[in-house]
Amino acid sequence: MVLISGPEQFLADRAARTIRETLRSADPSIEIHDVDASGYTAGELFTIASPSLFAEPRLIRVTGVEKSSDAFIDDAKRYLEQPADDTTLVLRHAGGQRGKALLDAVRGAPGHALGAVEVPCAELKKDAERIGFAQAEFRRLGAQIPAAAVRALVAAYGSGLGELAGAIEQLVSDRGTRLSEDDVVRATEGRVEAGAFKMADAATAGNAGEALLLLRQALLAGTDPIPLLAALNMKVRAMARVFGAQGAGGQFAKRFGMAPWQVERAQRETRGWREADLARAIDLAAETEWLLKGGSRDPEYALERYVLFVARRGRG
Incomplete structure (x- = not known):
């Protein structure tokens, strides 16, 4: 039974x-x-x-x-x-x-x-749970892959476990059992989620030019602005959560409801930020969402302004 x-x-x-x-x-x-x-x-x-x-x-x-x-x-x-x-x-x-x-x-x-x-068969809602699932899938298939590549794949296939598992099987079938980040990048090119997270990564890393380029490429390709905003908001919220926390990611993982690597990455991304500017970024996130959902005749400009604000760490 x-x-x-x-x-x-x-x-x-x-x-x-x-x-x-x-x-x-x-x-x-x-x-x-x-x-x-x-x-x-x-x-x-x-x-x-x-x-x-x-x-x-x-x-x-x-x-x-x-x-x-x-x-x-x-x-x-x-x-x-x-x-x-x-x-x-x-x-x-x-x-x-x-x-x-x-x-x-x-x-x-x-x-x-x-x-x-x-x-x-519990629902896997947290990033850490989905990453754990993906790692188990690669192990099941006898494949080796860097942790960063697994995170990128999970970010690109966020709509369901079935799609993620299928992408993993296809990746191993196409590329073999020794995989790299480049393999994942090539496999996820053109996906909305992958482009959105690349743009968000560039913005939170302070690369304003790259972030704007990726944003404009996504918009020209017909990507809806809302997923792009959501990807950046997720990272900004993580930065706000860990702002001021000193120490290894493992110390704060449970407190912040994040995986240790997520804490450490968000800590790195808060460098150069002032608390008041990060608070303004949170306010600007809500304002930008309103503008994208009918509050502005030029939603793309509103999103560009927010991306630049984050990329310049609230300055300039």
């Missing part, structure tokens, strides 16, 4: 696929049955799990347990008391309170000697 819990659908799909492939490799004759818990009717689970003429092993995959019918909850609890032989039951619960009593029962079920197995 396996419970796949949590909202991250990519990880859940991968876990379900791994279970299916493992069982099929052990016995190609395995029967696979899919059940939707939200539309379940009483007795369906027992009908599927009942012994067949040739006693083939079974895999029963139940989706939508977080929306299950009362009939499924009742039948599943009864099934836990006497699971069918040679049957693997996989329950997919994406989160929420519906079916909690069933989940509690599954987690305490004696199913077999090792009990039920739970595969947690």
